[in-house]
Amino acid sequence: MRVMVALRLKGVEYELLQETMGKKSELLLASNPVHKKIPVLLHRGKPISESLVIVQYVDEVWPPPASILPRDDPYAAAIHRFWGQYIDDMFPPRIRILRGTVPGDKDEASDEMTTALLYLEEAFVECSKGKQYFGDDSIGYLDIALGSHLGWIRAVERIAGVELLGGAKVPNLAAWADRFCGHPAVVDVMPDVDILVEFTAKLI
């Protein structure tokens, strides 16, 4: 999803090759032999792996006006990168616990995700400067980094019966999430929460 949103923001056409659960294509194994996982962007015959690495590659290869990392503002870019890394350290392992696909303390996972969202609520206020997105007027790196987890955050609220974005604790972030999901570059690639809930029910 991160890669597709980045390409859509830049107005770049792409072909989506889907992988099937449980068996990996030869092309995937050849393109990302280290991690053997999606996403991989194939561009000019060369593979690029790791979603946030790809997002930066897309930002550097395709010129503005659409800019993903703040341009000519190294401090703002550092803030986006800092939170991008934080999000990927914090959310995926705790989402897996709340989905029930790995063992772990669900209350603890939910509390830690809430703490993370409270930090990000603060970061949103600072980065957006009263505008719509972390990237100010337009979707940026941090919007993509956090936004790609929204489907699963909302799904685990239902699966585990917890309040994360849904409570009243992070009002700015909750409003941002609705805006992000409705953005033209996002709306067609955001997974449906019902499907994520159903998919998890079949797995466990």
Add this chain to the structure above:
Amino acid sequence: MRVMVALRLKGVEYELLQETMGKKSELLLASNPVHKKIPVLLHRGKPISESLVIVQYVDEVWPPPASILPRDDPYAAAIHRFWGQYIDDMFPPRIRILRGTVPGDKDEASDEMTTALLYLEEAFVECSKGKQYFGDDSIGYLDIALGSHLGWIRAVERIAGVELLGGAKVPNLAAWADRFCGHPAVVDVMPDVDILVEFTAKLI
């Protein structure tokens, strides 16, 4: 060490504020309230945290000729970022196991580190294009990312009695490691392996 090497490559003077083991300064807690850990770069009164985020900030703020990420080559930059992330996922947890500061299977940790170093041996051949460093003729992002672990890699070879860089499996990487440690931007900030070994012996 990553931050100091980056600043030295750029020829930027800095003041080093050391933290004392076991108690965190007020300045550190105020500057990095999320992770409460070093390194933090304070520049123009603003804090930047997370070592590889800081390295990219330094690269963007201080102009070439010294360039840390490959310039005007988004694919090469993506390769550097990919391996930088891989290194930080792979090495620190396994180094802690081999030091004996956290429990875990030492043989497995050593085997996994060897696998990682074999990948990096290949990456070195591709990135360096027959030159001295991952960054071609000069030290780049990936040199800094991997180089900052060399002290501990060599220390755990002695602490755990394992062969990592010391064996004959990664000859290009072993030669690179010696070159890196002797580089003028590195030589004064590379920790002494004896001291790391001694420090670990006192901890456990």
